[in-house]
Amino acid sequence: MSNQLIIFTRYPEPGKTKTRLIPRLGEEGAATLQHQMTEYTLTHARQLQSLLSLSVAIYFTGGNKSLIQDWLGSDLIYQQQSEGDLGQRMQSAFEQGFIVGIKQAVIIGTDCPELNVAILSEAFTALKRYDLVLGPARDGGYYLIGLSRLVPQLFQEIAWGTSEVFAQTKAIAQKLKLSIHCLPCLDDVDRPEDLYLWQRVISDNNARA
Numbered sequence: 001m002s003n004q005l006i007i008f009t010r011y012p013e014p015g016k017t018k019t020r021l022i023p024r025l026g027e028e029g030a031a032t033l034q035h036q037m038t039e040y041t042l043t044h045a046r047q048l049q050s051l052l053s054l055s056v057a058i059y060f061t062g063g064n065k066s067l068i069q070d071w072l073g074s075d076l077i078y079q080q081q082s083e084g085d086l087g088q089r090m091q092s093a094f095e096q097g098f099i100v101g102i103k104q105a106v107i108i109g110t111d112c113p114e115l116n117v118a119i120l121s122e123a124f125t126a127l128k129r130y131d132l133v134l135g136p137a138r139d140g141g142y143y144l145i146g147l148s149r150l151v152p153q154l155f156q157e158i159a160w161g162t163s164e165v166f167a168q169t170k171a172i173a174q175k176l177k178l179s180i181h182c183l184p185c186l187d188d189v190d191r192p193e194d195l196y197l198w199q200r201v202i203s204d205n206n207a208r209a
Contacts, residue, residue, distance in 0.1 A: 003054035005045055005126055006093050008081065009038045009077035009110045011063025024192035034110070038200065041110040042072060043159035047117045052124055055102075059093050083175070092196040094150050106133070106146040113201040114186040115143060126181035132173050134166065136206075141165040143186055151176065 018030035025033060045056045057175045058079035060068050065078045077088060081093035097105045106128040108115060112135075119135065123146045123175055126133045132154070133145030140163025144153075158168050173180050189198050 002101070004077075004097050004105045005048065005054055005058055005120065006057045006059055006097065007038075007041060007110065008059050008089070008093075008107060009041075010034060010061045011067060012038070013062050015125040016061065016062055020191055024080060024195065033189075033198070037113065038072070038110045041108065042115065044115065044117050044120060048126060050120060051117070051121060054124070057093075057097070059089070065077045070153070073098065086160045087158050089129050090145065091097075091150070091152055091155040094147055098150055104128075104148045106144060108135075108144050109188075110204070111188045111190060112137065112186050113189060113198050119144075119183055119186075123183060126183075130181040131178035133181045134181065136166045136185045138187045139190065140162060140167065140187055141188065142169065142203070143182060143188060145169075148154040151178065 012031040012035040014027040014031040015022070017034040021030045021033065042056075049080070055077055057079060058068060058072060059079050061081045065080070067187045068078055069076075079093070079096065081089045084092075093107060094105055104124055106120070106123050106127075109118075115135070122181065123133045123135070123144055127146050127148050131148070132151070133144065134142050135148035137143045142165060150154065153172050154169055158165055170180065187194065187197050189195065
């Protein structure tokens with residue numbers, strides 16, 4: 001398939017995931033949230049597959065391929081994240097996809113409950129016309145990045161984990177004269193004060209069910 005959605009996640013082992021939320025939720029609660037948010041994100045990915053021809057690849061840390069596959073299903077591609085900072089790991093994931101013939105690739109995490117099928121579809125559509133697709137997060141990072149060719153500079157000299165990530169990435173892209181399509185600005189769930197976002201999405205879904 002020429003399109004690939006790459007999901008970065010972590011095996012929900014208590015004490016090793018969502019660590020910034022442990023003071024509020026406890027180790028078990030934080031792991032449960034990671035479990036739920038990964039499954040929620042994957043639900044959207046599977047819905048997207050009914051609209052577009054694409055493969056879904058899970059790039060994971062923690063656990064092992066057998067544990068992750070038993071949890072999320074055997075119909076997905078599984079790959080351990082590479083070593084290095086977030087930029088190095090994303091660059092490696094794009095590189096692996098393009099090497100095997102993927103034409104358009106999008107990377108997301110599992111921390112953005114407002115990310116939906118419509119936005120994901122928009123990202124892949126935009127890659128037909130733009131060099132780079134970015135989904136800016138309200139905290140200054142980004143929740144989505146899409147490319148149709150590897151541009152290593154986008155993952156270098158970035159202050160990962162800060163409010164400068166989106167601005168720095170966009171500035172590098174502009175310097176390289178890449179055409180950029182920006183998606184709607186959304187919130188991530190990273191800190192205790194963000195938890196209301198997840199509860200709101202769950203409440204809305206339950207109301208529609």
